[in-house]
Amino acid sequence: MKYVTLFEGDGIGPEITDSVIQIFNHLNIPITFEKYDIGQTLYEKEGILISQESIDSIKKNKVALKAPISTPIGKGFRSMNVHLRMMFDLYANIRPAKSYKQIKSRYSDIDLVVFRENTEDLYIGEEKKINDDEFIAIKKITRKASRRIIKLAFEYAIKNNRKKVTCVHKANILKLTDGLFLEEFNKIKADYPSIIANDLIVDNTCMQLVLKPENFDVLVMPNLYGDIISDLTSGLIGGLGLLPSVNMNDEYAIFEAVHGSALDIANKNIANPTAFILSACMMLEHLGFEKEATTIKEAIECTFNDLDNCTADLGGKASTLQYTQNIINNMAKKSIM
The missing domain is CATH 3.40.718.10 (Isopropylmalate Dehydrogenase)
Known part of the structure; x- marks a missing residue:
């Protein structure tokens, strides 16, 4: 029991x-x-x-x-x-996110999985007031949290016969925080030579998910992007x-x-x-x-x-x-x- x-x-x-x-x-x-x-x-x-x-x-x-x-x-x-x-x-x-042929949606061949880091990024909830017209929010990315979610995504791919893992980031702009996440992805992917590994800028990811969702398999990303993209994928399959x-x-x-x-x-x-x-x-x-x-x-x-x-x-x-x-x-x- x-x-x-x-x-x-x-x-x-x-x-x-x-x-x-x-x-x-x-x-x-x-x-x-x-x-x-x-x-x-x-x-x-x-x-x-x-x-x-x-x-x-x-x-x-x-x-x-x-x-x-x-x-x-x-x-x-x-x-x-x-x-x-x-x-x-x-x-x-x-x-x-899996599409069903019987359910009306724009796509019929979606079968992907989003891995969202769940404990940091902007979701730590640290916001500060500079003055009445200016506020900031802290984006926290750590090596430990990045490594464990990325490793879990690759382990899932191996266990479930998935072919590809895509790292989603904005390291072209957020060079330290998302740069760290991408750095760890590039280190860990070397331990999984049988899995295709690539990375995409988050805005390009959104476009590609709408244009060619069948090209995606397992996606791994920091917290905020995961929240947004997982809802996007629900729209692809019917809600x-x-x-x-x-x-x-x-x-x-x-x-x-x-x-x-x-x-x-x-x-x-x-x-x-x-x-x-x-x-x-x-x-x-x-x-x-x-x-x-x-x-x-x-x-x-x-x-x-x-x-x-x-x-x-x-x-x-x-x-x-x-x-x-x-x-x-x-x-x-x-x-x-």
Whole structure:
């Protein structure tokens, strides 16, 4: 039995969490979830954004599944998500982007993975006031953080039969900070001669992703570029509703969908749970349940074959509950076959 810390989150979080639990229950996956409130939901109950009990649960289980959360404006942390990443030193944010032939988008052959350094860059949150008309933000890049995210990207490429790793940077302008990141990339790539390694300026990367996304495989980059480019890749495949992710280091892993809590559609039974289900599949693979993860992903693709059985944002007519049941039905069909 595996134990996983579970945050149902805010907004649509409880609805899409229920989808995951239904699917896991159908497959009888030996995972016990330890549920905790977090973010706005917890703040409204207890006046805090995260409990010590839930932190202890993550430390014990090493793995968490987190639905989208909201950080109340002006309360506590600037971002609960950023706080969790910093608290557990989750230096790697990994976001796969895969197109599905059944889902309407501009491209049909995308299968890439963004590796985003998760602990520094402008996201350290150090801003200073010079005077009433002038402010600065500190961009921090370290050799240690650069090396570990770049090495992880190459290791992932080897393990998953990927062919190429691209370093994204702005070292032509930011010669010290991004220059350091690129320097470490050029050192580390020599240890992986079987992997094609190249680098691109971030603005050129955005253009090339739109023109020829099929040319990309694994991309690794500092924090800010990773935040922007991973959202760009979601647009290439049909939206944030299809984009899973994990924040991790060598000890801990927190899996989550990339999209937000969507408070405006909460409790309407119309949310698309796909990204969160796919994040749960990444978690299953991390825990050694590769077969179960494959079964779920194949059932999702089968469900895509009739878009009427999908949620409205995917072009369908199904509610969240109906879409979840359609995935379960397709899993049942595959088990019979």
